[in-house]
Amino acid sequence: MAPPKHIAIVGGGTAGWMTANLLRHRWARLGVDVTLIESADIGTIGVGEGSTPFLRHFFRTLGIEERDWMPACDATFKSSIRFPGWSTVAGYESYVHPFFSEADRELGNLFFTNACLRRRGQAADANPRDFFLAAELARQRRAPLGTDYAYHFDAGKLGAFLRTHAVGLGVRHIVDTVARVELRENGDIAAVHMKSGARVDADLFVDCSGFKGLLITETLGEPFLSYRDNLFNDRAIAIPTPLVDGEDIPCETVSTALRHGWAWQIPLTTRYGNGYVYSSDFVSDDEAERELREQVGAAAEGATARRLRMRVGCVKQHWRQNCVAIGLAQGFIEPLEATALMLIQLSVEQFIAAMEGGEFERRQQDAFNRRVSEMFEGVRDYVVAHYQLNTRRDTDYWRANRANKNISDRLASLLDVWDRGGDFEAELERHGAKLMYLRPSWYCLFAGMGRFPAELRAAPQAVTAAVARQSLANMARAFRSHHRCLMGE
Ligand SMILES: Cc1cc2nc3c(=O)[nH]c(=O)nc-3n(C[C@H](O)[C@H](O)[C@H](O)COP(=O)(O)OP(=O)(O)OC[C@H]3O[C@@H](n4cnc5c(N)ncnc54)[C@H](O)[C@@H]3O)c2cc1C
DSSP states (O other): OOOOOOEEEEEOOOHHHHHHHHHHHGGGGGGGGHHHHHHHSSSSOEEEEEEETHHHHHHHHHHOHHEEEEGGGGGGEEEEEEEETTTSSTTOEEEEEEOOOOHHHHHHHHHHHHHHHHHHHHHHHOOOHHHHHHHEOOOOOOOOTOOOOOEEEEEEHHHHHHHHHHHHTOOOOEEOOEEEEEETTSOOEEEEETSSOEEEEEEEEEEOOOOOOOIIIIOOOEEEOOOTTTOOOOOEEEEEEETTOOOOOOOOEEEEEEEEEEEEEEESSSEEEEEEEEEEETOHHHHHHHHHHHGGGGGGGOOEEEEOOOOOOSSSSSEHHHHHHHHOGTEEEOOOGGGGHHHHHHHHHHHHHHHHHTTTTTTHHHHHHHHHHHHHHHHHHHHHHHHHHOOSSSSSHHHHHOOOOOOHHHHHHHHHHHHTTOOHHHHHHHHHHGGOSSSHHHHHHHHTTSOOOOBBBBOOOOHHHHHHHHHHHHHHHTTBBBBHHHHHO
8 A cells, every 4th residue: 555645535524624634734744635525515513512631632733722722612621521310329319520630649549449448338438529629620610721621612613723724734625515436446446526527536535424424334335333232322402502691601511311311511602502312212303302402491492403313333444445434434422421523533643653654554454443443342331331330210211221231241341340349450451441441430430320239338447528528629729710711811
């Protein structure tokens, strides 16, 4: 395989523009040309408002400062995700998945100790919201600057910002619709033909065309591995609402369990993004919209709802022939942990590393495909674990999720070791990087859902939640108000 001199990206959603920026930034000095084609007739998905901390590395790589992109995208800081209503265990009805930082070392270790005590039947406090700084910053609405934070943003505005930046780097931008794909005899893509009659050829094509996978699936016929057996949700409804007058802007995502899925609430500087992710096997679209409107309350009155379908799973090979799929075209895991942009970024970074390290051999392509599939499976398992651990009894949806036996051997083994009071640390280590999520995230999820024995004995040495909370409250007071920080005060 020869190194690419000209790369054509089909699709101008977040995936297309993130990819264009990263490839052009990295390879412009090698004389690699990048063209991005997007259709004026086919819109972008227009949702995707939360990130993981990886997005900070993305902007840092490109040398873009927060003060330049955040105001342009109505962005806010994100310290954590809160999950009300997933568990019914007393004291664990709402837990927090924090982003971790150095400041968590001491109380974090006490949390791990307490979680282990409780797992083995001792009455130690072990709800992560009482032990991690990010949870306290969210409670006090303080900007998590100085910790490992993430962002919320307007997806459309982020796309527009990245477009301007990419064009500034020299990416050629074509607005036209691909009508036909021309193949070479060896099965590679030779060129794409536009509705306007133009033809664009390239050495390498990146499929960022969204759920349909115009190049990777529709043209090359790469099989799609559905996660439907693992993750039931296949629909979403989104409703924006205004901010509450006089309220300080929060710095957390709230993901509340509803009757047939969960609802997100994401704060931006100009509005809230709200949405409901649910399964069409359990509820109709109309009923789901009613449920979401009820959850959002008066603010949703008169607001237009957008209904979306989700294809959950990923292609078997993310790089096939001379085509790499990135973004929704490569796959999607429902947005519970807001991982899609992270997977886009990591996939492109892996691709760059494979290209640069591999003298463009087939071996590198296989290694890339293995690693990207592992990343998807790792994220999938972490998301599936939320459903396995839920304790709701109110609907068939939650009962079926809990009873679902279609989980990976790896997740089954993690659950088993945790429940037996076995060596959870060793089990996490055994799976290593394939887990995608690190030790604190797994502890926070299992403990946060209250996955502990019902019968508990006293644990005299355990640090109580009250003591931990007091210590957090003192630490958090040193941080600036999130609202004032966003307003530049
Ligand atoms: C309900 C929901 C919530 C989500 N929440 C999050 C979140 O919180 N965090 C997160 O990271 N991600 C989230 N995502 C995922 C995120 O929205 C996407 O991963 C991201 O926007 C990238 O989308 P994309 O660019 O792959 O596809 P799209 O936005 O669908 O873009 C596809 C592009 O392809 C172009 N195109 C298609 N066909 C043609 C053609 N024939 N010719 C030319 N151009 C063509 C279109 O014009 C468009 O520009 C969410 C997704 C959903 C469904």
